[in-house]
Amino acid sequence: xxxxxxxxxxxxxxxxxxxxxxxxxxxxxxxxxxxxxxxxxxxxxxxxxxxxxxxxxxxxxxxxxxxxxxxxxxxxxxxxxxxxxxxxxxxxxxxxxxxxxxxxxxxxxxxxxxxxxxxxxxxxxxxxxxxxxxxxxxxxxxxxxxxxxxxxxxxxxxxxxxxxxxxxxxxxxxxxxxxxxxxxxxxxxxxxxxxxxxxxxxxxxxxxxxxxxxxxxxxxxxxxxxxxxxxxxxxxxxxxxxxxxxxxxxxxxxxxxxxxxxxxxxxxxxxxxxxxxxxxxxxxxxxxxxxxxxxxxxxxxxxxxxxxxxxxxxxxxxxxxxxxxxxxxxxxxxxxxxxxxxxxxxxxxxxxxxxxxxxxxxxxxxxxxxxxxxxxxxxxxxxxxxxxxxxxxxxxxxxxxxxxxxxxxxxxxxxxxxxxxxxxxxxxxxxxxxxxxxxxxxxxxxxxxxxxxxxxxxxxxxxxxxxxxxxxxxxxxxxxxxxxxxxxxxxxxxxxxxxxxxxxxxxxxxxxxxxxxxxxxxxxxxxxxxxxxxxxxxxxxxxxxxxxxxxxxxxxxxxxxxxxxxxxxxxxxxxxxxxxxxxxxxxxxxxxxxxxxxxxxxxxxxxxxxxxxxxxxxxxxxxxxxxxxxxxxxxxxxxxxxxxxxxxxxxxxxxxxxxxxxxxxxxxxxxxxxxxxxxxxxxxxxxxxxxxxxxxxxxxxxxxxxxxxxxxxxxxxxxxxxxxxxxxxxxxxxxxxxxxxxxxxxxxxxxxxxxxxxxxxxxxxxxxxxxxxxxxxxxxxxxxxxxxxxxxxxxxxxxxxxxxxxxxxxxxxxxxxxxxxxxxxxxxxxxxxxxxxxxxxxxxxxxxxxxxxxxxxxxxxxxxxxxxxxxxxxxxxxxxxxxxxxxxxxxxxxxxxxxxxxxxxxxxxxx
RNA sequence: GCGGAGGUAGCCGAGCCAGGUCAAAGGCGACAGACUCAAGAUCUGUUUCCGCAGGGAUACGCCGGUUCGAAUCCGGCCCUCCGCACCA
Numbered sequence: 001x002x003x004x005x006x007x008x009x010x011x012x013x014x015x016x017x018x019x020x021x022x023x024x025x026x027x028x029x030x031x032x033x034x035x036x037x038x039x040x041x042x043x044x045x046x047x048x049x050x051x052x053x054x055x056x057x058x059x060x061x062x063x064x065x066x067x068x069x070x071x072x073x074x075x076x077x078x079x080x081x082x083x084x085x086x087x088x089x090x091x092x093x094x095x096x097x098x099x100x101x102x103x104x105x106x107x108x109x110x111x112x113x114x115x116x117x118x119x120x121x122x123x124x125x126x127x128x129x130x131x132x133x134x135x136x137x138x139x140x141x142x143x144x145x146x147x148x149x150x151x152x153x154x155x156x157x158x159x160x161x162x163x164x165x166x167x168x169x170x171x172x173x174x175x176x177x178x179x180x181x182x183x184x185x186x187x188x189x190x191x192x193x194x195x196x197x198x199x200x201x202x203x204x205x206x207x208x209x210x211x212x213x214x215x216x217x218x219x220x221x222x223x224x225x226x227x228x229x230x231x232x233x234x235x236x237x238x239x240x241x242x243x244x245x246x247x248x249x250x251x252x253x254x255x256x257x258x259x260x261x262x263x264x265x266x267x268x269x270x271x272x273x274x275x276x277x278x279x280x281x282x283x284x285x286x287x288x289x290x291x292x293x294x295x296x297x298x299x300x301x302x303x304x305x306x307x308x309x310x311x312x313x314x315x316x317x318x319x320x321x322x323x324x325x326x327x328x329x330x331x332x333x334x335x336x337x338x339x340x341x342x343x344x345x346x347x348x349x350x351x352x353x354x355x356x357x358x359x360x361x362x363x364x365x366x367x368x369x370x371x372x373x374x375x376x377x378x379x380x381x382x383x384x385x386x387x388x389x390x391x392x393x394x395x396x397x398x399x400x401x402x403x404x405x406x407x408x409x410x411x412x413x414x415x416x417x418x419x420x421x422x423x424x425x426x427x428x429x430x431x432x433x434x435x436x437x438x439x440x441x442x443x444x445x446x447x448x449x450x451x452x453x454x455x456x457x458x459x460x461x462x463x464x465x466x467x468x469x470x471x472x473x474x475x476x477x478x479x480x481x482x483x484x485x486x487x488x489x490x491x492x493x494x495x496x497x498x499x500x501x502x503x504x505x506x507x508x509x510x511x512x513x514x515x516x517x518x519x520x521x522x523x524x525x526x527x528x529x530x531x532x533x534x535x536x537x538x539x540x541x542x543x544x545x546x547x548x549x550x551x552x553x554x555x556x557x558x559x560x561x562x563x564x565x566x567x568x569x570x571x572x573x574x575x576x577x578x579x580x581x582x583x584x585x586x587x588x589x590x591x592x593x594x595x596x597x598x599x600x601x602x603x604x605x606x607x608x609x610x611x612x613x614x615x616x617x618x619x620x621x622x623x624x625x626x627x628x629x630x631x632x633x634x635x636x637x638x639x640x641x642x643x644x645x646x647x648x649x650x651x652x653x654x655x656x657x658x659x660x661x662x663x664x665x666x667x668x669x670x671x672x673x674x675x676x677x678x679x680x681x682x683x684x685x686x687x688x689x690x691x692x693x694x695x696x697x698x699x700x701x702x703x704x705x706x707x708x709x710x711x712x713x714x715x716x717x718x719x720x721x722x723x724x725x726x727x728x729x730x731x732x733x734x735x736x737x738x739x740x741x742x743x744x745x746x747x748x749x750x751x752x753x754x755x756x757x758x759x760x761x762x763x764x765x766x767x768x769x770x771x772x773x774x775x776x777x778x779x780x781x782x783x784x785x786x787x788x789x790x791x792x793x794x795x796x797x798x799x800x801x802x803x804x805x806x807x808x809x810x811x812x813x814x815x816x817x818x819x820x821x822x823x824x825x826x827x828x829x830x831x832x833x834x835x836x837x838x839x840x841x842x843x844x845x846x847x848x849x850x851x852x853x854x855x856x857x858x859x860x861x862x863x864x865x866x867x868x869x870x871x872x873x874x875x876x877x878x879x880x881x882x883x884x885x886x887x888x889x890x891x892x893x894x895x896x897x898x899x900x901x902x903x904x905x906x907x908x909x910x911x
Numbered sequence: 912g913c914g915g916a917g918g919u920a921g922c923c924g925a926g927c928c929a930g931g932u933c934a935a936a937g938g939c940g941a942c943a944g945a946c947u948c949a950a951g952a953u954c955u956g957u958u959u960c961c962g963c964a965g966g967g968a969u970a971c972g973c974c975g976g977u978u979c980g981a982a983u984c985c986g987g988c989c990c991u992c993c994g995c996a997c998c999a
Contacts, residue, residue, distance in 0.1 A: 650924085
């Protein structure tokens, strides 16, 4: 198979429109979806896997006679495309160079590339370009996608749909407003996402909550920030930075000292600090301050490890439980001693033991200090108990004490909360990233009990592949809280209740599969009216009565019919990273908006793809783009590889060694089928022929069963590899290949067309000309008969005997010329049955003498449904052929005390 | 830490839910033989150890338990992977 031939078939499929189904009341409908890709880049072999799996499943359901719809669309909402366009517009040379290289895969001339790069200052141009790349890649892989229904999330029509959806969520009381901490850049006046932060993708920035504790002094108080308020009883002193700029300001009636950097953060977080005045904090050094709750007095000292830019630029020192404080104290030489206030399980690392084992030399040893801090934090936080020095908090666990002490400090007016980034961070343009609290953040309230209850019911009623994910989904639903659903920037749909906001990009992608069903007539409505009013969506999707048809009654009714016929989604296949976010929202929104008969039917999880043993990433240089696949390997090899190299949910590794072996098998298959000639007349069945046909029916039925249960690998293995092995076996048993083929070839090609459709089409055309396309053929329904099972069992019985004979030959190391087989008769059968059922008392005394002989071989005794003697007679030639021995068979030998034939285990004599 | 999944022969990977028919499917790799001048491809066989008649011993992360019987059930331990949110 070459890419050109593959292309030819793709064009045929498109011409005949066989993947663009309409309503067919005579067939069961099957709607299969995969989350749409984000159109900011081309896709690689990893992305292709989910779609490959989906296409194999789609094609399977098609050959099972179902009316299959496999649609797709493109995601353009959110910040990445926008950020990319901005960088291009800013004239960033690095990114231009990067994409110049990248575009060479898709565009021929340098001029074309430069023009395209120029156009990338517009987000829409980026999205369009990569959407087209993806479409082309997918077409070249032979995916049976209905392209007539594609759309993208930047289209007005999509945004009308999302707007409608948000109105309905609001009607259900699920849209809420509240305050929420986010990453923010004051200089740019923007919320910042991962892509806006320098190294944000490799070194994630998260938000941490600090407790700012007020240490009262004579004229001013110190506001010291801590991640661990529970350590307050271990305070020995307070630290400030000798290099920091500090200000005095008023908070809650008190005069407090904080770093200049903290001012802006606090105001962004809605904490009011007024009248800031510069103060020379050094003057306060060695002054005494009062520790809240404990009432003890501690002094202020300087240490360079304190970062003015972190928190308030002031920290209180707990050398008993903080490595930094311990190291700083040792350096300072002020002669204070650590106070131990937390007990940990014996054997756990402590501040002192870590300083020793890690050889920490001082506060400059930042990397080791960080590592040690993590270790101490974990063991104290999860196992620690407050000891008797903690006043009323003695005996509490660290977790409990933290909450209680924080609450008590806040109630007392001795503390407030502030947020801080988990590491110092800058935007790509170099401005600091801080945490701001948005007072009017919009949420979707996924915590609503009625919604959770509905969602649990929905989950209970659907299938998950693998099954264990059903349990996980129940847990995810329990865990969901309010989700911020709008942002101040990014592409997407305007938030309908507040124009300043844009709907966040996962929140706009929940029930959109509904749109696939009827996008065509809705487009018509939109082009007629220049709008799609919400009540039309209400009518189409929720069946609400519609008075004013806006002159589009035909289109509206068409859309309603389509939606009713196709929706819900029968299966949605997606990679695991979508599980606890996208899939959860997908299910929650369906539960919130649709009646139960429109709920999703199943979710299948597709595993990750690695490349040459490593996670696929640009930095590792192991990205293999989908564009190269069809040319370099052919679509069918890719598809077959994805199907058979691992179970749907487990990891597939893309590497040349495994690819080569799949290719080898594939070549074998093609050669076999190409050499086939229809025999002039079908020969009368031999044992081998009958067995092969029976076995094929069993392979086919196992294929169907596995595919139904989304075990694509097992399914394809049984219909591809196993049938080829059977074929070889049957030939070895003396059957004629063409004869074997002629009885199964058409069904075989139809089944195999799911995985390798192009190859199947070519072979189909060659051997069954004039019978249409294999892609639209339907598999027969014949199952496995009792007779088939007997044949299969009887062949396995023959194989067992062949193995036994071989083993004897191997062990004795001799060669033989004759094989005599003695099969058990009626008497042996009766004795065996009696022993097995424990009714030995029914046996005669002479019969009882053979029980010992039976027990020796009982492991191998099997009472078959077929007659062993007849089977051996039928298989005589096969035995002779495979063993190269002259074979004689006898039955009903009299019982003896030492050696008897038993059911399933004839006596073997070699000479 | 919490939640989830998992550790099976040289490798990948079934089996485990419903304990015996499991020395454990299938694939890859390796080895031997056939074919060939040769290589490749293909076919046949072998691939834990012992065994001159189809057998035995030891094995499914480690330790222990239940059972006549455990890869499969239970408990403990060790290790690996995934998710832990506003990010697509």
